[in-house]
Amino acid sequence: MEPMYIYATPRQIAQWQQDQKNKHNTQHTLNQQDLHTSCVCHKETKQSLRKSNHTTVYLLLVSLLTALTSFAQSSQEKSIVFRAISPASDHYKTLSAADATARGGEMEAITFPEKDFSRGAYLKMRTVYVDVPAAFFKLKTFPANSSDQTRGELDYLLELQERRAAGDEALTDTLAIVYHDPLSTNPLDPDYTRNMNSLFFVGRDLGPWFNPEQLPFTSQVLQNVIQDATFYFFSLKAQFNRARPYQLEPRLKNLEAPGHASYPSGHSSASHVHAYLLSSLLPEYKEQFMRNAYDLAFSREVRGVHYPSDSEAGRVLAEQFVAQLLKSKKFRADYAAMKAEIERVRNRQSLTLQK
Incomplete structure (x- = not known):
C-alpha cells in the first residue's frame, strides 16, 4: 500500500494522480509542438549568437535580470x-x-x-x-x-x-x-x-x-x-x-x-x-x-x-x-x-x- 503523505489530503493526492494521467495523455501532441518550436527557436538563436559574438554578456544579463526579478x-x-x-x-x-x-x-x-x-x-x-x-x-x-x-x-x-x-x-x-x-x-x-x-x-x-x-x-x-x-x-x-x-x-x-x-x-x-x-x-x-x-x-x-x-x-x-x-x-x-x-x-x- 502506498504510504499516505502526511502533508497532503487524499483529495490532493487523487487530483495529483489524475493530473499526471492527463498530462501523459496529451504529452505526445505537446512534445511535437514543442519540438517544432524549439528547433526553429534554437536555429534562430544560434544564428543570432554567431553574429553578435556576445554569448557571455548575454548569459550574464539573463542571470542579472532573473536575480532582479526575484528581488523585486x-x-x-x-x-x-x-x-x-x-x-x-x-x-x-x-x-x-x-x-x-x-x-x-x-x-x-x-x-x-x-x-x-x-x-x-x-x-x-x-x-x-x-x-x-x-x-x-x-x-x-x-x-x-x-x-x-x-x-x-x-x-x-x-x-x-x-x-x-x-x-x-x-x-x-x-x-x-x-x-x-x-x-x-x-x-x-x-x-x-x-x-x-x-x-x-x-x-x-x-x-x-x-x-x-x-x-x-x-x-x-x-x-x-x-x-x-x-x-x-x-x-x-x-x-x-x-x-x-x-x-x-x-x-x-x-x-x-x-x-x-x-x-x-x-x-x-x-x-x-x-x-x-x-x-x-x-x-x-x-x-x-x-x-x-x-x-x-x-x-x-x-x-x-x-x-x-x-x-x-x-x-x-x-x-x-x-x-x-x-x-x-x-x-x-x-x-x-x-x-x-x-x-x-x-x-x-x-x-x-x-x-
Missing part, C-alpha cells in the same frame, strides 16, 4: 497560502530601511531569559558535514530593541494580528509542527512520523512519492543536513539572545511561547535550507520551494513569535549554510547518491502512471 517580488508574490494577509510590498526590505540603532531606555535591557532557554542540548550536537565556527556565518546584529526598525516591526506585527482570521491561525497551528528534531529519530517514538515527514514538507509539490519511505537515503542525508543547520542556528540564537516580540510589546497576542531566543528564526532557517538545497537538485521547482519556505517563515510572524528581521536572517543564514555545505567533500558524495535516488524514484513513479 512582493511578499504576496512570495506566498502560496498567506497571500491574503501578506503585504503588497516586500515587507522585509521596507522595514529594514528604518534606523536600527538604539534610542536608549529600559527596553535595551530586555533579552530572552537564559533560564527559559530549553534547547541547550542542540548546542552540544556534533555536526556531520559542516565544520566551521558559528561566527563563520555573517549575520548582522538584529535591530536594537528601542530602534525605529524594531518599533516598525512591532507595529507591523500588531497590524498582522488584526488581519489574521481564525483560518490563518489554524493554518499556523499546522505549520508550527513542521520542524525536524535531530535528537528524536527513534522509529518507536510516537512523534517519529511527523518528525521525518517535516524533512519533506518544502518539497511536497513534487507529489506523494516524495516521502521518507520511498526515499530512505535522501531522508538520512536531510537528517544530517538539518542536524548541522540546527546546531548553527541555535548557536546563533544563544549568541544573540534576542527577546521575542511579545516580550517588548504586551499588546501582541502570541499563539505560542517558544523556549528559545528569537534571532534568527529556526523555522525560516530550516525551511530555506531545504528550499536552497532542493532547488540545486530540482531547479525547475525552485519557485515552489522558495514559496513554501516563505510561508513557513511568515507563519511565525502571523503567530506573533518572530520579527520579520528574524525570518529574513534565517533565509540569509540558510543561503550561506548551503553554500558551505556544497563545499564539503563528504556531503558532495552523499549529494550525488541522493540525487540518483530521487531521479530513480521519480522516474519509476512516472512509469507506473503511464501503464
